[in-house]
Amino acid sequence: MVLPVKRRKGLTVDDYERGIMQGDRAILAQAITLIESNLPAHKETAQNLLTRLLPKTGRSIRIGITGVPGAGKSTLIESLGNMLCQLGYRVAVLAIDPSSTRTKGSILGDKTRMDSLSKNPNAFIRPSASGGNLGGIARKTREAMLLCEAACYDVILVETVGVGQSEVTVRSMVDFFLLVLITGAGDELQGMKKGVVELADAIVVNKADGDNKMKAANVKTEFNRILHFLEPATPGWISQANTCSALNGEGLEDIWSMIRSFRQNTISSGYFHERRKKQKLDWIYSMVEEHLRASFYKNAEVLLCTPEIEKSVEKGSLTATNAAVKLLEIFENSTSPTKSSREEVERTNEHSL
Missing domain, CATH: 1.20.5.170 (Single alpha-helices involved in coiled-coils or other helix-helix interfaces)
Structure with missing residues (x-):
């Protein structure tokens, strides 16, 4: 190396x-x-x-890890990463730090939180600012995964900020989705929507050590009961809950064994590769939406007309819906080809046929 x-x-x-x-x-x-x-x-x-x-690219196992702040995601990733490196794997961590909605700045502190793993020659940690994007997922996370795979990293761990729609976004780019929870935070769903649990291929109750060990075991049992009534996140795989202690390493081997079983089962069934294909198609339209959004807000005609339209909405003389329609019409008219241009395009297409 x-x-x-x-x-x-x-x-x-x-x-x-x-x-x-x-x-x-x-x-x-x-x-x-x-x-x-x-x-x-x-x-x-x-x-x-x-x-x-x-x-x-494409030879790694891509694992998404999410959970509410304080669940110990970074500690769990560092402990799991160190264990995998000892087993001979090369591990890449793509950690998404939340950006400030006001300054767009980010702390980017994951290398500090994962000090031991960051020093391991078989590990690579990349903290990236979310940039305020939907769900806190950095815009280029998918492409960063491809670079890490080309660099021969066997395991790609993607840590989300654990807020809002981030789980849906990361689910669309990984093979295995892990939800990290803890006990003693009131409602066991900890303010997270039922939909988040439905996305998980596994739930891990972290900090199952000391006096908290028995509580964690009870929460695990409860979540296994809940998962029994939910449709599996991945066809052919039964989602399950486990406990672990990122602090002392208990349960980490079980987590990795479960992920390996998941990969083997889904490859055998063909779903692993089907999901990868679907992710590529989802990526196309994600990029289309991003491009359209950027084009709209940078459009000169839209920028020129926006202040007056906003004033009309503020005064109550124009509804928000009609304002949106006006702005979209302005954008479409400014980007549509002229009649002569359209005719030329049609003639060219006819000639090509």
Whole structure:
């Protein structure tokens, strides 16, 4: 394995590809920064790199981990990651830090929280700001996973911020979805919607140690009862609840054994690859929606007309629905081709036929 090098400037696509394939963590980190960039030149380079690396991807197990703040997700990921590294696996952690809704800034503290794992040469930790995106999932998490797979990481752990729609978003990009809970937080669903439990392939009650061990066992039993009445998150797999202690490592081997069984069963049934195919298609339309949203808010005509339309809504002379219709009409008219342009396109299409 090539040891990490200092950050290099002016890297070419060849440099990125070579560094990633050789396991250079510094270049892998730079490549993820490249794909997260909004600069047009960076986007083109990033897509060229991904196109080259695509044949080298898809061999890992992608695991999403979510849970309310305080459930011990980061501690669990570090303990699980260290155990997997000792077993000979290479582990990549993509941790999404919540961005401030006001400043868009982020603490990006996961490397601090996972100090032991971050020093392991067989592990790679990448904290990324959510940027205020839906559910706190960083815009380029999917592409970051592909880069990590091309760098020969066997296990990809994606940690969500554990709020709102983040679980739905991460479910659409991983193979196995793990929900981390704790006892003693009032309602055992801990303010989380029933839908979140329905998405989970497994539930882990963390901090099952000391005086809390018996309580955790009771919560596990209760959740197994609940899961019995819910439709499985993955066809052919029975979702289940377990306990663990990220602090002393108890239960971690059981979690990994369960994930391995999940992968083996879903590969045998064919659902593993079917889910991967569906995720690729979901990714297309996710990117289309993102592009349309960005195009709308950057449109010159929309920006010009927005202040007046907003004033009308504030005064009560225009409903919000009609305001939205007006803005969309402005956008559509500004982006639609002229009549002559449309006729030219139609003639070209007829000629091609």
